[in-house]
Structure formats: C-alpha cells, structure tokens
Amino acid sequence: MKTRTITTRNAVQRQRYLRLNAWCWAFVIMTLVFYVLFQGYPIICSFYYSLHNWSGMTSDMTYIGLQNYKQLFGEKMFWNAFQNSFKYMLMVVPAEVLVSLIFAYLLNDAKLKGRTFYRVCLFLPVVITASVVGIVMIFIFSTQGIVNYALVSTGIIGKAINWLGNAKYAMPTVVAVAVWKDMGTYMIYWLAALAAVPQDIVEASAIDGATKPKTFFHVTLPNIAPTAGIILILCTINSLKVFDLMQTLTGGGPFYSTDVIATYVYRTAFTSELGLPRFGFASAAATLFGLIIIVLGLVLNAIKSRLQAMQS
Amino acid sequence: MKRNLLTRAGALLLVAGLLAGCGGSGGDTGSSTAASQAPAEASTAAAETSQAQAEASQPEETTEEPAEQITLRVYDWSDAVLPYREKFHEEFMKNNPDIIVEYTQLTIDQFNSTVVTAIASGEGPDLFPVPTNMNLTIAVNENWFLPMEDYVSQEFIDSFVDGILVDGLFTLNGHLYTVPEAQTPPNTMFYYNKDILEACNLEVPTTFEEFREACRIVTEQGNGEYWGLIEGGSQANRCDILLRAFIQGAGGKIANQGRALTVDGKAPYDTPEVEAAVELLAGIVEDGSLYPDTASINAPEARELFGQGKAAFLCQGIWCIGTWGNDHPELNYGVMAPPKNSANGYAAVNENQTWMGIYSQTKYPEQAARYLEALYDTENYTYQSDVVGSGSYVSPTKGVNEVSMTNPVMLEYYDAASECINIPLLTQRDPVFYDFYATVQGVDPSFANIAQGILSQALDDPMDALRTLTEAETAAWQAACDAIGVDFSDMEFENWEAGKDYTEADYANLP
Structure with missing residues (x-):
C-alpha cells in the first residue's frame, strides 16, 4: 500500500x-x-567561408584551409583594427560604467523631484538609431558645429578643431558619443540593482552616523557588485562589437585611426579599390576576433562569479 | 501621483515624437504617388516596393484595363539625374500601360552589396548595372545578364555613338550585354569660383606653385568665410582621384583610378612625380588652405559646400553642373584643367564605364528591352536631351549632344577636357587583363587610403607609406599576372611618353 x-x-x-x-x-x-x-547558422557559414578564397560576389570558391588565418596574422591593418577595438573598449567601458552609475545613484534618490523625467531624458539616446546619431554628431562636431562654437567662444580652444577628421581626436570623440548614447541602458541596470539594496541596512548605517560616501562604498557598492559584473561583461562585449556608430561617424578613419575589427571586416568583405572584395578573408578576421571575444567573455564571467562568491 | 502621471505622459510624448521623427522619411515615401519615386536610402526602398505593389493591385479607374500588368524592377545609383528619370518613368508608364516601373535608387555601396544578395536569392531586379567592384566578364560568367540582341532592335544598337560599345565593357563573345549610361568625360577637372578669385584678385592658376599660392591667398582673405580647396575627404576614392590628377599634372605615368600599369617593372607610386604631387597636396593642407571639415565630409557634401561659396576650388566630375544649376543657380563658376608641374604634365581621358543590362532570370525580358529602348529614344522621349540640357551627363546616343549641349559651363568643361589625353589601358592591350582586375588582391592601406591620410594629416611620412605600397602592389600585381597566366612585363607600356596621347598605333607597335 x-x-x-x-x-x-x-x-x-x-x-x-x-x-x-x-x-x-x-x-x-x-x-x-x-x-x-x-x-x-551564420556563425557556421562564416567559419566555412573563412576556409575559402572567395569574393562573396561570384560562385567560384576555392578551399584554402587555414591560409586566410595564416595571412591574417601577418596583416598589419588587422592588428591595427584589433588594437583600436581594445583601445576603444578600454576608453568606453570605464566611462560608461562610471557615468551610468553616477547618474543612477543620483536618480535613485526618492527625494529628487522630476527624477522620472531625468531618467527618460538620459535614456532617450538609447532609442535613437545609431546611424541617425552618427549623422547628427558629424554636424555637431564639425568645425562649424556647436561644440567648436562653444569652445572657441569661451576661449577654451583658440581655433576650431575637426574632431572627427583629426586622427588625434577622432577616437576620444567617438568614445564621448558612445558614452552619451549607451549610458542610459547601463543606468537602468544600475537603477534595478540600487532598488534591490536593502533599505534597512542603509538606514541603519545612517543611524550609526555613516556619511553618504561611506554608505555608498561600504553598504551600497558591495550589494550591487554582482550587477556590476553583468554590466561590465555586457559593456565590454558591446564595445568590442561596435560598428554602426563607428561606420557612420568616421568609417574607421581618418587613416585607420578609428578602424575597429567590425569596420575592418566590413571594408574587406564588401569593398575593394582594385580587384574583388575578400569575403573569405573578412570571415576569417571576424571568426578570429569572435573567438577572442568568447575567451574574454569567459574570463569576465569567471571574475563575476568570483565577485558573487565574495559577496555571499 | 498626478505630477508623476504628467511626467510619464510627457516622457511618452517625447519618445513618440522621437520615433516619429526617425520614421519620417518612410512616411514621406509612403505618401508619394509615383511608383518610380526613388529613395536615397535602402530602408525607404522597402517602403517603396510595398507601395508599388499596392499600386499595382489597385484597379485602373479610367483607362482600359491592359491584358496583363507587370512590375518591372529597376535598380541603379543615378542620383544626379533623378528628376529626369522620374519624368521618364511617368512618360514610359503612360505609353506602356502594361508596365509598372518600380525604380529603386541606392548609393553605390548599398547597390554593390544589395544586388549580389538579390541575385543569389533568385530575386534580382529585371534591369540593373554591373556593380562597380566587378566587371562584365565576371558578371557574364556568373550568368547575371542576358544577351540583348534577341530583344532589342539593331536600330537601338546603332543609335549609340560609334565605338562606344567596347568589347569587355558592353559586349563579350560577340553578344551585347550592357549599355552605357553616359559618355564618361574626365572626372579630374577643377571647378573654380569666379567670384572668390575676383575678390582675391587672382588669375586662374595653371601650375602647382600658382595653385598652392592661390589656395593660400583665398584662405587668408576668406578669413573663415571661404577656403582654397574642398574635397569629399571621407570618400577614399575622391582623395585617390585628386592625388592622381596632381601626379598626372606633374607628368607622372600612372593609370586612372581602379586601373593599373607598371613603370620600370613596378607599381608607379614612389616616383619623383608622385613626390611632387604629394608635396603639393600636403603643402595645401599644411598651409591651412583646405576646407577644415574636408576629412569628414563626402563628395555630395563637398559639392554642396562649393555651391554655397565655401571654397575656391573643387575637383569633381561633370555631374556637378546639373546639380548646381538646380540648387545654386547664382553660383558663378568656371572649369579649368588640373594644374601642371612640368611640360609633360597632362590630364587623362576616362575609360567609359559599363552600365545596365537585363537580368538573366527576368520573367519580362521583352518589357525590360522596351524600357531600355525608350530610355535612349530621342523621338518619343526627352530623357536624353533633358540630362544633357541640364548639364548632368554627356549622352551616349548619337545626335543628342550636338543639339542639347547648350549649358555654357558644360561646354567650358568639354573645352577644358579636350586637352586630356588617352593613356594606355591594359584591357585594350589584351582583354585578358579583365581577369587580372578580377583576380588581383587589394593592398591595405591602398593608394586611396594614403591620399586620404595626407588630407587628414594622419601620416607623418606619406612617401614612406607610398614606398611600402609600391612593393606590396608590385607583388600583388605579379601574383595576379601569374594566376591568370600573363607575363608581368605586359603591364609596362615602354613606348608611352608621359604627356603624349597613346594611340591605336602605339598599341600595335608594342613589343
């Protein structure tokens, strides 16, 4: 029974x-x-194409094994793009994470009047198409644009600078635009994390006489650390994949100073000054870089797990 | 609570407004009436397609219902003649009620990538040009185009200017596959703003020194209002054309953009003439005589800014004339040959370019042929005379230019271009070199990229970059010659003297 x-x-x-x-x-x-x-399916196709000499325009595709990868290692401009991708990531990630955290912290204050309005304003750039942002920013950062007008008229700079057309300033300018555009997304993540911080601990620390910065560093920050890990991973991966903003703002120029892997792959796959484009070679570049991002993602994930473990 | 609601409603409105703003162009397209409305963006093309389909399904109210109405899809990138093309489509559809023309205009880059995928999926347009990054031989080998003779009349074929339907560009193995859009005059002529030169008390410059000095004086006297030279520097091809124009002006033996030839057994990118041209271009940039946003604007933007009087000189093609005629009729400008630096200095004639053919898988070859015949028909349609009269193109059809070319600047352009010489062409020496252009692998950074680097002052030593390029290009060209089984030395034209017209007799006398 x-x-x-x-x-x-x-x-x-x-x-x-x-x-x-x-x-x-x-x-x-x-x-x-x-x-x-x-x-x-496209990932598998991309790997398959990377083993071939193929223009992407014709039906004749020749199997060449790992020849494209071998050639890629000796390709100066690939490594320049590789370097630029990481340079961009190193500039964008800390800026985006920090700026979004600052705004999230400020806008999490229940006493702040009109905070929903501010949140919406800061989130608005996220919903604007990157290509539209690119086109508008070209005007804003041109020598006749509002940025130069403001800087010259206030005496900060003596002569207008072509921010996007100058190899020295192009990358920081793109980074500034990217931070402005994407910061809203990470701010929302931070806000979600901040909302989950137990208020009783915060109040207890205030009663114990902790100042706001002390409360933030010793109470809030440890509580939102796991979210920081997720934000860091997302922000890093997104910054390494940047294409639309770079393509519309600079197209990788001037003279490759903002050429990241995505613009390199696009240029190699679809354009050619002499001869046909090199779709197979571009696929190899994309595959190789994809593998690098996967490895990086795994490392960051391990860091995140470590942070979570520390917290628990 | 109430305030919160208001804030949310305000935010919602903002987002809605923003989205509506972003989607504005689509709405505009949707409200337009002509099936031939040509959008500038690929995204709007989709909207147009659906609109044309919707129109196709609408019943005719007044005229007799034709037996079968078909939609003829036409793709290209001819933005300079858009108003005339739209007018032509209206006339054509009126005269051919059984055909609805669905015209999609893309930028060249968009076209190059779009058409390949369209063909790969068996959905290619009925009529489209050969992409700029491939040639007719490859397109025919890939079975993209139909031989036209079965569908067009001999009268149509004979209507083209004698000698224009060159083998390898339009015909192959005795079949006609494509037709030219226009005759291609040199695209390295310089436009100059007469008012600016007059205000600065300057003559039209003819030498490198005069040109650089003129640019400097104009910039100085312009005092932030106008500059010496403007160029669409974000487009590498425009920088390439500009630097080549200077190299040819210095008497350097160099092929036109997208073409190759060797000098002394190597790619000709490190010669003294190249050095002189680089010095001129870098000097203009160093003097601050280049329009400051040049590095980040494209060719149409440079054209527009020149029209607004922002620069004294611009190096672009004949298509500018029609655009300025419409947008800046007050612009007082002239045309000059590129400046020269030696007695051997020259400007080169442009090779004609292949254009439109009938898709091999089209269901409507007869209608597509009818469209082409009408496009070049000078008796029943005004398209050819319209584009020539506006100064946009030089017609490839017999008898049109003689009557319709009345635009004074266009005549001046032609006058300046008459000094241009023919330079040797590998494909004319041996059509097998079309395979060379299909085989050769591009080098990064290319000549165009280096020219762009000079304009944006991103290169410390441009000549060093050009020397590296010379080695890399020579190796790439040699590899391509080996791959197609051609002797690398055939890329050299030993009997060509810089500055002298290269004739049929010279080809015949080649060793």
Missing part, C-alpha cells in the same frame, strides 16, 4: 516535472529557433 502511494506520488511528480519542462521549452523554443537561424 505504502509502495503504491510512493509510486503514484513519483508518477505525479514526474508528470509535473515533464509539464514544467514542456512549458520551459515552449517559451524557449522560438528564441532558440531564431538563434539557430540568425546567429548559429
């Missing part, structure tokens, strides 16, 4: 488990199908 009861209970549990599993799959399946179709 007892055995039958246990068997029946197991069967019910199993059925419940299966039903739960089915529901999970039902929710996941569409995303999975789209992922396989629009992410997985």
